[in-house]
Amino acid sequence: MKGFVGFSVPGMRGIIPSLGGLVLVCLVFGCGPKSPATEGENTTPAPAAPVPAAPSNQGAAPSVPRQDNPQGGGANRKYVDGIPYDVFFDQPLMVAAENQGGPPQSPTTPGVAMSTPPAQTSVAESTSQPKPASSGGGSNWGDVVSKELLQDEVNRIRNSLSNNLNSVGNYNRELLTIQADASVLAALAGVVTQYDENFTWKDKAKYVRDMSAVIASAAESRGRPAFESAEKPFLNIVEILNGGSPADLPDSDDVTVFSDVAERNLLMKQVKVNADWLTTTISSEAEMKSKKDEIISRSVVLAIIGKVIKQEDYVFADEAEYQEYCVELLEAGLKMANGAREDNFDDFRTGLDLMNKSCNDCHPKYLNN
Secondary structure (H helix, E strand, C coil), X not given: CXXXXXXXXXXXXXXXXXXXXXXXXXXXXXXXXXXXXXCCCCCCXXXXXCCCCCCCCCCCCCCCCCCCCCCCCHHHCXXXXXXXXXXXXXXXXXXXXXXXXXXXXXXXXXXCCCCCCCCCCCHHHHCCCCCXXXXXXXXXXXXXXXXXXXXXXXXHHHHHHHHHCCCHHHHHHCHHHHHHHHHHHHHHHHHHHHCCCCCCXXXXXXXXXXXXXXXXXHCCCCCHHHHHHHHHHHHHHHHHHCCCCCCCCCCCCCCCCHHHHCCHHHHHHHHHHHHHHHHHHCCCHHHHHHCHHHHHHHHHHXXXXXXXXXXXXXXXXXXXXXXXXXXXXXXXXXHHHHHHHCCCHHHHHHHHHHHHHHHHHHHHHHCCC
8 A cells, every 4th residue: 555645654754754854853852953052072071160169069060870961972972870971170279279268368358458467676676785884984984983983083182293293303203103193194185084973174184184195205214305294284284173274285086095195004103002001001990081082082092093994905914814904993993982871881891801802913924014
């Protein structure tokens, strides 16, 4: 039997199922043209949108395989345990690290200000260091001698030199006293240049200092020429101390170097004179009280000399033993002066014993060296 269009019935029986399958395919996938997302099915599919955490089962496809994904992929799409392969990141550990703790703090991160590291502070800046003592006024001489007593000692030496330089005869007889007085005056004038408080002649103290050294040097010789070499600078000193301004003054440095103007051996002559007087004259509290002013004067001079010869410009000043003896002399002088001032004979005796100890220990090693 032939069909209506000229085909036999058996032939139609083979075609009908084929047509039924074609209709089913069209119903499932559609008959229109492919969307752009399905083109190039044989190329690597674009990764899915990043997720905020490392790959996990959160938001993943169901465990039942789905082949009707509207994003395409078709039969060639890869699956892992039923999950489309393209939902995984190519480098999941790196993505997870980047998504933890917010965006990195770097200049390349838009909208994120770069944190500025704290400024490094040097120890020198954070630690407050004390100011070093200046050569002009930071030597703490006020702890050793008051301004008034310092001026009194200068006046006393001026009067002594005036008596011994009023004639060639007196000069020749008192050479040792002149040397000691002039050396101590040079040291005292050096102290004035460094003293914190003002003196009426402080601006000219450097001239008094240097001219006193000239007098001490001249007194090493007898005779009129030596006397005149000492007399001229002394008259200039007297004029300065009286408030005048001599015309003929030496070229003096503002900075005092004690070893250049006050020879230690000459200073030690004054130490011996004062130490001998204190040891032989003051043996009781009554004698201490009756001679209080002279005790204070002589003791303070010892303390000043102890501090002067302690200066680093003197020979042996870098030796600890030498420094110890200088400190003992300084402390002994202050102890005796305070003892006399406060009528404390025990303190005076303590200072006197310390002075004798310092001299007895020091002289065998350092005297005349």
